[in-house]
Amino acid sequence: MGSATEATKDISENLLGDKKVTVVFVLGGPGSGKGTQCANIVEHYGFTHLSAGDLLRAEIKSGSENGTMIQNMIKEGKIVPSEVTIKLLQTAILENGNDKFLIDGFPRNEENRAAFERVTGIVPEFVLFFDCSEEEMERRLLGRNQGRVDDNIETIKKRFKVFVESSLPVVEHYESLGKVKRIDAAKPIPEVFEDIKVIFSSLASKVMKLVIISS
Numbered sequence: 001m002g003s004a005t006e007a008t009k010d011i012s013e014n015l016l017g018d019k020k021v022t023v024v025f026v027l028g029g030p031g032s033g034k035g036t037q038c039a040n041i042v043e044h045y046g047f048t049h050l051s052a053g054d055l056l057r058a059e060i061k062s063g064s065e066n067g068t069m070i071q072n073m074i075k076e077g078k079i080v081p082s083e084v085t086i087k088l089l090q091t092a093i094l095e096n097g098n099d100k101f102l103i104d105g106f107p108r109n110e111e112n113r114a115a116f117e118r119v120t121g122i123v124p125e126f127v128l129f130f131d132c133s134e135e136e137m138e139r140r141l142l143g144r145n146q147g148r149v150d151d152n153i154e155t156i157k158k159r160f161k162v163f164v165e166s167s168l169p170v171v172e173h174y175e176s177l178g179k180v181k182r183i184d185a186a187k188p189i190p191e192v193f194e195d196i197k198v199i200f201s202s203l204a205s206k207v208m209k210l211v212i213i214s215s
């Protein structure tokens with residue numbers, strides 16, 4: 001891989017073409033339930049779920065030249081350089097026929113946020129933020145049992161630290177823009193989804209009104 005500047009230039013040359021998309025960023029600590037609830041939102045509201053973590057894990061499996069670097073960073077709970085993750089997100093958006101995306105686990109830090117905005121021009125509709133205590137998230141991660149290399153107590157502690165130091169400031173940034181919809185993610189799964197439904201049903205009726213007005 002070349003320098004960050006070269007890689008960013010490469011992305012910006014492709015951008016998203018003419019594709020117009022609606023994006024919701026889904027943020028929250030490790031184990032707060034983002035992936036679980038994204039599956040529910042996909043089923044009920046027709047969004048496509050793009051998990052940055054899943055895309056990075058697929059990149060490792062594909063045998064890509066960045067695979068070893070990504071694997072090492074995930075094991076250490078560190079955040080992979082933005083140009084790598086943005087390229088994966090950009091390709092996933094362009095290859096998909098849908099125009100509504102839940103981007104889960106991204107932006108994870110200020111570098112992710114600024115680079116994504118710069119190279120794609122996408123401003124999120126809103127940020128769905130999963131609020132949950134570390135104690136509860138730790139319990140969930142240790143019980144997840146999906147064979148993830150980062151679901152061990154040592155890496156979990158590092159991921160919590162990165163979340164507080166690097167990811168929460170991104171949430172605060174969007175909060176200052178009035179774009180954060182905060183969910184109490186400590187509740188049981190069906191109750192969390194009931195709260196999410198209120199938000200997405202209101203988005204769906206807002207879109208319907210716009211369609212009626214413009215037609």
Ligand SMILES: Nc1ncnc2c1ncn2[C@@H]1O[C@H](COP(=O)(O)OP(=O)(O)OP(=O)(O)O)[C@@H](O)[C@H]1O
Nearest residue numbers: 029030031032033034035036140144185187188189
């Ligand atoms: N509200 C909930 N109550 C109890 N368990 C939950 C809840 N939501 C999710 N879980 C469970 O917690 C674990 C972590 O959930 P999930 O994978 O959705 O979290 P995540 O936010 O995507 O985590 P990561 O950032 O590590 O990918 C899973 O085993 C899931 O079944």
Ligand SMILES: Nc1ccn([C@H]2C[C@H](O)[C@@H](COP(=O)(O)O)O2)c(=O)n1
Nearest residue numbers: 052053054077078079080105106108
């Ligand atoms: N924007 C991102 C998203 C994820 N990663 C890496 C680092 C995370 O600990 C790991 C797992 O992500 P998750 O599945 O928990 O969302 O993937 C990253 O570097 N940058």
Ligand SMILES: [Mg+2]
Nearest residue numbers: 034035051053
């Ligand atoms: Mg997840």
